[in-house]
Amino acid sequence: MDFHLNEDDLMIKETAREFAEKRLLPNAQEFDEEDGMPQQLIDEMAGLGYLGMMLPEQYGGLGLTTVSFCAAMEEICAACAGVGILMSVQNSLCCEIIYRFGSDHLKEKYLPKMASGMVGSYCVTEPNAGTDVAGISTQAVDKGDHFLINGTKTFVTNGGQAGIFIVFAVTNPAAGNKGLSCFAVEKGFPGISIGAKEKKCGMRASDTREVSFLDVKVPKENMIGDPGAGFKMALTILNSGRIGVSFQSIGIARAALEEAVKYSKERKQFKQPIANFQAIQFKLADMATDLDAGRLLAYRAAQLKDEGKNIVREASMAKLFCSQMANFVVNEAVQIHGGYGYMKEYPVERYFRDARVCELYEGTTEAQKMTIARDLLKE
Ligand SMILES: Cc1cc2nc3c(=O)[nH]c(=O)nc-3n(C[C@H](O)[C@H](O)[C@H](O)COP(=O)(O)OP(=O)(O)OC[C@H]3O[C@@H](n4cnc5c(N)ncnc54)[C@H](O)[C@@H]3O)c2cc1C
Known part of the structure; x- marks a missing residue:
C-alpha cells in the first residue's frame, strides 16, 4: 500500500502538536489528579474546530479526511489521552453517525451545534450488555408522534459534558438484533439523570458516567436511520x-x-x-x-x-x-x-x-x- 501524509495532513498534525504542547501537556497531570478537564478547554477546542473535524464545512466542520483527523489525534493523545477520548467519541462516533445515517433535518439541527461545542455521548453499553450489543434492554416504545425511552446506560464517555446522547434502544423485542434503533436525545429532554463521575484507573481527564432514561419523550424525527437498523x-x-x-x-x-x-x-x-x-x-x-x-x-x-x-x-x-x-x-x-x-x-x-x-x-x-x-x- 502506498501511504504517506500529504501537506494538508502534515499541517493539521503540526497545528495539533503546537496546541497540545501549549494547552494540554502542561496541564495533563492536573487533569489526571482532578479527574477532569475544564469546560473552558472544551470551548477552546471547539473554537479551533476539534469537535467537528471530519464534518463538511456546510455543517460548520473542518471537512478533513480521516487520515488528517488521525494525525491530529496522535498529537492530542500524546499530550493528554483523556482529552483525546472526548475528541474521538465526538468526531468518530457521534458526529459521524448523524452525518452518515441521520435525516437532513437532524443534520441541520445538530451538526452545526456539535461542531461549535455541543459535546456528544455514544450510549450503547448497559450494566448487563457490553460485548453483547444485541443484548441491551433499554426500550423505546412507539407512542404515535414520539418514542418513550426507558433504560440505563453505563460507562458513558463525556456523560457529564454531553448536550446530546446517541442512544441505542430496543424498538422491536421480537426481532433480535434487527429490533434495535438509534436516537438523538437532547440533554434537556425531561427524564434524563446523570450519575456521579466514575473513579477510573486511568484516562481520568475523561468524564465517564451512568446515564438513565425514565419515560424520556423523544420526537419521532429524532430517530437516526431506519427503525431496526440500530x-x-x-x-x-x-x-x-x-x-x-x-x-x-x-x-x-x-x-x-x-x-x-x-x-x-x-x-x-x-x-x-x-x-x-x-x-x-x-x-x-x-x-x-x-x-x-x-x-x-x-x-x-x-x-x-x-x-x-x-x-x-x-x-x-x-x-x-x-x-x-x-x-x-x-x-x-x-x-x-x-x-x-x-x-x-x-x-x-x-x-x-x-x-x-x-x-x-x-x-x-x-x-x-x-x-x-x-x-x-x-x-
Ligand atoms: C473508560 C470507559 C469508557 C467507556 N465509554 C463507553 C461509551 O462512551 N459508550 C459505550 O457505549 N460504552 C463505553 N464503554 C464500555 C465498553 O465499550 C465496554 O466496557 C466493553 O464493550 C466491554 O463490555 P463489558 O465491560 O460489559 O465486558 P463484558 O462484555 O462483560 O466482557 C467481559 C470479558 O469477557 C470477554 N467476552 C465477552 N464476550 C465474549 C465472547 N463471546 N467470546 C470471548 N470473550 C468474550 C470480554 O472480551 C471481556 O474480556 C466504556 C468503558 C470504559 C472502561
Missing part, C-alpha cells in the same frame, strides 16, 4: 471509533517511548547512562518497531475508510494491534524508568494507567479477534 449502524460506526482508539494507543505509546529514550540517556548506573546497556537498547528498538507497525496498520484503516472501502477487518486489526502495542510499550517504559516509573513524578506512570482501557472499550481485544476471524472465515 445494531448494524452501531457496528458500522464502531469501525470509525476503532481507528480513533488506535490513534489514542499510538499517541500514548509515542509519548512513553519518547520519555523512555530521554530517561535512558539521563539515568546513570555503573557510571554510565543506562542507554549504553544492550538490554535497554533492545527494549527501545522493540518499542519503536511495534509503534511504527501499529501506526501503519492504523493509517491503512483510515485511508481505506477515506476511500469508502469496507474496513471491518482492517479497523479491528488496527485496534487489536495498537491497543496491545500501547500496553507493551508503556510497560517497557516503566521498566526502563525502574522504580521511578512507578511514581507520579514521571509521566510514564500515567501512560501506564491510560493505555489499559484501549484494550477494553469500543470492543475488547477478544471482540476484535472475533470480528477478524469472522471476516476471515466468511471468505
Whole structure:
C-alpha cells in the first residue's frame, strides 16, 4: 500500500502538536489528579474546530479526511489521552453517525451545534450488555408522534459534558438484533439523570458516567436511520471509533517511548547512562518497531475508510494491534524508568494507567479477534 501524509495532513498534525504542547501537556497531570478537564478547554477546542473535524464545512466542520483527523489525534493523545477520548467519541462516533445515517433535518439541527461545542455521548453499553450489543434492554416504545425511552446506560464517555446522547434502544423485542434503533436525545429532554463521575484507573481527564432514561419523550424525527437498523449502524460506526482508539494507543505509546529514550540517556548506573546497556537498547528498538507497525496498520484503516472501502477487518486489526502495542510499550517504559516509573513524578506512570482501557472499550481485544476471524472465515 502506498501511504504517506500529504501537506494538508502534515499541517493539521503540526497545528495539533503546537496546541497540545501549549494547552494540554502542561496541564495533563492536573487533569489526571482532578479527574477532569475544564469546560473552558472544551470551548477552546471547539473554537479551533476539534469537535467537528471530519464534518463538511456546510455543517460548520473542518471537512478533513480521516487520515488528517488521525494525525491530529496522535498529537492530542500524546499530550493528554483523556482529552483525546472526548475528541474521538465526538468526531468518530457521534458526529459521524448523524452525518452518515441521520435525516437532513437532524443534520441541520445538530451538526452545526456539535461542531461549535455541543459535546456528544455514544450510549450503547448497559450494566448487563457490553460485548453483547444485541443484548441491551433499554426500550423505546412507539407512542404515535414520539418514542418513550426507558433504560440505563453505563460507562458513558463525556456523560457529564454531553448536550446530546446517541442512544441505542430496543424498538422491536421480537426481532433480535434487527429490533434495535438509534436516537438523538437532547440533554434537556425531561427524564434524563446523570450519575456521579466514575473513579477510573486511568484516562481520568475523561468524564465517564451512568446515564438513565425514565419515560424520556423523544420526537419521532429524532430517530437516526431506519427503525431496526440500530445494531448494524452501531457496528458500522464502531469501525470509525476503532481507528480513533488506535490513534489514542499510538499517541500514548509515542509519548512513553519518547520519555523512555530521554530517561535512558539521563539515568546513570555503573557510571554510565543506562542507554549504553544492550538490554535497554533492545527494549527501545522493540518499542519503536511495534509503534511504527501499529501506526501503519492504523493509517491503512483510515485511508481505506477515506476511500469508502469496507474496513471491518482492517479497523479491528488496527485496534487489536495498537491497543496491545500501547500496553507493551508503556510497560517497557516503566521498566526502563525502574522504580521511578512507578511514581507520579514521571509521566510514564500515567501512560501506564491510560493505555489499559484501549484494550477494553469500543470492543475488547477478544471482540476484535472475533470480528477478524469472522471476516476471515466468511471468505
Ligand atoms: C473508560 C470507559 C469508557 C467507556 N465509554 C463507553 C461509551 O462512551 N459508550 C459505550 O457505549 N460504552 C463505553 N464503554 C464500555 C465498553 O465499550 C465496554 O466496557 C466493553 O464493550 C466491554 O463490555 P463489558 O465491560 O460489559 O465486558 P463484558 O462484555 O462483560 O466482557 C467481559 C470479558 O469477557 C470477554 N467476552 C465477552 N464476550 C465474549 C465472547 N463471546 N467470546 C470471548 N470473550 C468474550 C470480554 O472480551 C471481556 O474480556 C466504556 C468503558 C470504559 C472502561
